[in-house]
Amino acid sequence: MLSIKDITVRLGGRAILDGASATLPQGGKIGLIGRNGAGKSTLVKAIIGEIEPDGGSVDMPRRARLGYIAQEAPNGTRTPFEAVLEADVERTALLAEAETCADPDRLGDLHERLIAIDAYAAPARAARILVGLGFDEEMQSQPLDSFSGGWKMRVALAALLFSQPDVLLLDEPSNHLDLEATLWLENFLQSYPATLLVISHERDLLNSVVDHILHLQAGKLTLYPGTYDSFERQRAERVAQATAARANQDAQRKKLADYVSRNSARASTAKQAQSRAKMLARMQPIAAMAEDPSLSFDFPSPDELRPPLVTLDLAAVGYAEDAPILRRLNLRIDPEDRIALLGRNGNGKTTLARLLARQLEPMEGSLSYSPRIRIGYFTQYQVEELPADSTPLELMTRAMVGKAPLVVRGQLGRFGFSGDRALAATRTLSGGERARLALALVTRDAPHMLILDEPTNHLDVDAREALVQALNQFEGAVILVSHDRHMVELAADRLVLVDNGTAVDYDGSMADYIDFVLGRNQPKASKADRQGGTPRKSGLAREQLKALQRKVTEAETRMGKVQKQLAELDTALADPSAVKGELKGVAIGELGRRHAAATKDLAAAEQVWMEASEAVEAVMGPRA
Secondary structure: OEEEEEEEEEEOOEEEEEEEEEEEOOOOEEEEEOOOOOOHHHHHHHHHOOOOOOEEEEEOOOOOOEEEOOOOOOOOOOOHHHHHHHOOHHHHHHHHHHHHOOOHHHHHHHHHHHHHOOHHHHHHHHHHHHHHOOOOHHHHOOOHHHOOHHHHHHHHHHHHHHHOOOEEEEEOOOOOOOHHHHHHHHHHHHOOOOEEEEEOOOHHHHHHHOOEEEEEEOOEEEEEEOOHHHHHHHHHHHOOOOHHHHHHHHHHHHHHHHHHHHHOOOOOOHHHHHHHHHHHHHOOOOOOOOOOHHHOOOOOOOOOOOOOOEEEEEEEEOOEOOEOOEEEEEEEEOOOOEEEEEOOOOOOHHHHHHHHOOOOOOOEEEEEEOOOOOEEEEOHHHHHOOOOOOOHHHHHHHHOOOOOHHHHHHHHHHOOOOHHHHHOOHHHOOHHHHHHHHHHHHOOOOOOEEEEEOOOOOOOHHHHHHHHHHHHHOOOEEEEEOOOHHHHHHHOOEEEEEEOOEEEEOOOOHHHHHHHHHOOOOOOOOHHHHHHOOOOOOHHHHHHHHHHHHHHHHHHHHHHHHHHHHHHHHHHHHOHHHOOHHHOOOOHHHHHHHHHHHHHHHHHHHHHHHHHHHHHHHHHOOOO
């Protein structure tokens, strides 16, 4: 077991950890949570010995192996596959010694130990982990230096998981992952055979993986049994909720109940209404937060506009002439719409968001806006590019030219920047504070439509809950792009799937979409399948089936590679100044041409995949 005894750590004269103590159960899966800046990463650094505490100690079994991802991403000419295999230090050392060992007795001992640690199955296990984190076979054999920083961190995570330490420490492991890889990671961690301590603000991950919550607050640690939802219930019992927090949640309940009552009888929205009803039934009291300014989100209310706000009619959009990324876009957005854009990375969610935000013009069809519409568009680039030496008050004053100081201060106060916080240099703000400042800036004109592209990346769990409540109270339309399933489920009434070069309303709930991604709830197998696999085929048919299945696999690999290229190009086109690596310095026109070519490649690969899949079904024969 891991024992934390009266740990005290002071930084800059302030006690980050103040006599913190906890005993983690051996083999337990513990979620370490706390507000941004509470000291979670500091605690982990004390556990791994990176910093020396001012008092107290961390005790664990003498021979226990501790695993933690270093801040530096792996690089060099090694491949991801080689880097992951090298993470098993004992296996690597034994194999190296066996190659040069001339002593028969020692060689026998070496091979006996290699068998004991299952060394010869390691390559297959390494490949499975890399595939789960998004690396196809071709990507596994490319040099590390050919990958972006985010993909290198995936390699670091894969290496850590492969090494299977006795105590596994993970700090926001889903930060660089998409939805598919996050779901795989959750399944992997659920069956992890040793002790796990994970820092995460992903509510779904904490609910599906952990069996204890370690809460860090005011320098102290408290261990709660159960998942995050269980922790919330226990914490709510200890802390009396403030009146304002109760009022906010009541409003959220009323909104959900109203949606259920209005949409249960409609076939097109019945599934989402059922999903909202389940959410309403399991909604738990949230912790008191009313007096915490770092949880403040209060979007200004826009003046009323008649619907529709936006209408797309057979529109097409892209970056290169005659090469649209999305076509046949038919979409109507009304003042109170809450829309979440779903789809794999590289499919065009950000492109559609930029079209709606008036950063791109349609290539075909029509796009019409309400004449007086104001739009607020939030992206992560705005958070990262805030001037380091400016204060929130200076930035808001420049953005709200001609407005009275009281009005400027009022907009900052809506987002928790009152008093001295409005005068702090941006470089001293936490990631969550910078995100709130960016939101304050994009909503300064009380927009009628708010477009949010991954708004939760820098927010802790409580701040995400506060943002959900603020969105539910906002009186304008919301377009949301997020991998935070909890936020999508609570803040979106309508789902739009961006896929196959267009965007259409998704007929189902977020739970249905997750099942779709994971391939669950597929049609039941026929009787022949249940009794012994596929029906018997002739030798010719079996060979034909194998060839077609190889073709399907090759097409899937190609699709994955092109989707990665499209995601990188989307990022480069959205913000050329932030581009690194191979695409740095490439002209915008060339980026557009590459995007057009990759889009065509993806369409061709998808066509091959569809034809081969249909051919497989034809060879397999009809199912009962």
